[in-house]
Amino acid sequence: MVETFLRHTGTEVPLLCGAMYPCSNPELVAAVSEAGGMGIVQPISLVYAHRRRDLREALREIKRLTDKPIGFNAIVEQSSQVYLDRMKTWVDIALEEGVRFFVTALGKPGFVVEKAHAVGGFVYHDVTERRFAQRALDEGVDGLICVNGNAGGHAGQRTPEALFAELGDLGVPLVCAGGVGDERRFVQMLDLGYAGVQMGTRFIATTECTAHPDYKAAIVKAKADDIVLTERLSGVPVAVIETEYVKRTGTRASRPMRWMLRHPRFKHWARSWYSMRSVFKLAKGNRRADAYSDWLQAGRSVEDVHAVVPAGDVVRACGEAWHARGGLQAR
Numbered sequence: 637m638v639e640t641f642l643r644h645t646g647t648e649v650p651l652l653c654g655a656m657y658p659c660s661n662p663e664l665v666a667a668v669s670e671a672g673g674m675g676i677v678q679p680i681s682l683v684y685a686h687r688r689r690d691l692r693e694a695l696r697e698i699k700r701l702t703d704k705p706i707g708f709n710a711i712v713e714q715s716s717q718v719y720l721d722r723m724k725t726w727v728d729i730a731l732e733e734g735v736r737f738f739v740t741a742l743g744k745p746g747f748v749v750e751k752a753h754a755v756g757g758f759v760y761h762d763v764t765e766r767r768f769a770q771r772a773l774d775e776g777v778d779g780l781i782c783v784n785g786n787a788g789g790h791a792g793q794r795t796p797e798a799l800f801a802e803l804g805d806l807g808v809p810l811v812c813a814g815g816v817g818d819e820r821r822f823v824q825m826l827d828l829g830y831a832g833v834q835m836g837t838r839f840i841a842t843t844e845c846t847a848h849p850d851y852k853a854a855i856v857k858a859k860a861d862d863i864v865l866t867e868r869l870s871g872v873p874v875a876v877i878e879t880e881y882v883k884r885t886g887t888r889a890s891r892p893m894r895w896m897l898r899h900p901r902f903k904h905w906a907r908s909w910y911s912m913r914s915v916f917k918l919a920k921g922n923r924r925a926d927a928y929s930d931w932l933q934a935g936r937s938v939e940d941v942h943a944v945v946p947a948g949d950v951v952r953a954c955g956e957a958w959h960a961r962g963g964l965q966a967r
Contacts, residue, residue, distance in 0.1 A: 638831045654813060667702075679691055705736065705737060706737075739781055740777070744775055761777045779810070779831070810830050854934075855877070860936040863938065
């Protein structure tokens with residue numbers, strides 16, 4: 637399946653830089669792709685967090701930095717028709733600008749699949765368990781991003797091993813997402829049977845990422861046990877570094893918000909409120925050091941992040957370790 641994944645992505649190394657809000661700046665996306673992996677564009681990050689630019693121009697800026705393939709993250713949750721219409725427009729722009737690999741999340745990815753397949757593209761969907769994987773396959777996706785319990789952001793609940801055992805018979809490329817912070821763990825996941833690996837936290841602590849130096853330093857300093865899940869950022873558990881702010885405010889959503897998040901009629905409104913609050917707060921925090929003391933999203937892979945290095949070095953180290961184990965011939 638590694639060969640299939642490489643064909644779908646057009647990469648030399650079976651490695652994705654996961655889309656991150658607000659950390660997926662153009663320079664980082666381009667640096668990962670240029671080194672042989674694939675940077676994934678996070679459109680909300682490009683449009684709202686990084687100099688509030690036009691999406692088309694941001695994609696062209698990345699293309700000026702690299703002629704290698706890039707991917708596009710489409711969160712397809714149907715929280716509001718206005719948001720969904722905007723995402724459909726963004727997907728069209730990405731396709732017009734030559735993007736052919738999409739990572740979808742949360743909702744039904746069928747419209748992305750239809751548009752991408754019409755021009756020879758591919759779509760992988762974020763999943764945390766088999767029932768979501770089957771729904772995504774029913775929508776026509778080409779592969780699955782298997783988000784485990786070690787991931788940053790919206791983490792899953794299973795170990796990488798348990799999630800692969802649960803999904804390994806589905807007949808599509810599976811990408812490990814969560815817990816990989818260096819080349820050693822990268823190779824371990826490929827040896828386990830995954831077709832590729834998605835890394836996020838590791839790429840925040842790189843020279844090309846425009847996250848504040850305090851954020852990068854916190855990732856380098858943190859250990860796996862410093863990662864906790866909070867409901868107060870988006871309404872559902874999100875993996876963050878346990879800062880003094882997190883300790884002071886707690887990790888549970890308020891009682892009224894917990895009720896709304898469980899209510900079939902109000903849950904989308906509640907999540908939309910959290911999302912908009914996070915967009916404005918994190919966009920502000922991307923430019924101010926003290927705002928980063930609130931929420932530092934990161935996964936348990938911080939355990940293996942020991943320095944801020946160029947993104948290309950991370951990709952090349954993973955590629956070299958993979959080739960030393962035999963690369964495609966080892967499979």
